Amino acid sequence: QVQLVESGGGLVQAGGSLRLSCAASGRTFSPFAMGWIRQAPGKERELVAAISWSGGSTYYADSVKGRFTISRDNAKNTVYLQMNSLKPEDTAVYYCAASSTIVAAAPSLNKYDRWGQGTQVTVSS
Numbered sequence: 701q702v703q704l705v706e707s708g709g710g711l712v713q714a715g716g717s718l719r720l721s722c723a724a725s726g727r728t729f730s731p732f733a734m735g736w737i738r739q740a741p742g743k744e745r746e747l748v749a750a751i752s753w754s755g756g757s758t759y760y761a762d763s764v765k766g767r768f769t770i771s772r773d774n775a776k777n778t779v780y781l782q783m784n785s786l787k788p789e790d791t792a793v794y795y796c797a798a799s800s801t802i803v804a805a806a807p808s809l810n811k812y813d814r815w816g817q818g819t820q821v822t823v824s825s
């Protein structure tokens with residue numbers, strides 16, 4: 701069983717940047733796909749970004765396209781989410797998630813079945 705631990709969340713002003721990290725331990729997360737999922741109060745969970753096991757393909761939700769970048773370093777068992785030009789509507793708990801079944805960056809939330817505890821991102825206006 702893989703364990704995922706997120707870090708890097710915090711409070712930032714609109715227009716600022718944050719970089720989230722997700723460290724995996726236990727069973728290696730390669731060669732499976734990874735994703736970042738967020739949930740804001742009163743809203744449904746949203747898969748904001750995903751990356752294939754090789755890092756060669758990615759997926760982004762329209763709401764973050766052009767502002768967020770997902771990457772991974774399999775040697776370090778770590779996945780990152782660089783978030784630029786942050787908006788108040790990006791405020792949410794961000795979860796790192798791993799898939800135990802797929803290697804491609806699938807845009808389906810239910811493909812990511814191993815989750816971390818989450819890290820809070822708050823963007824002030």
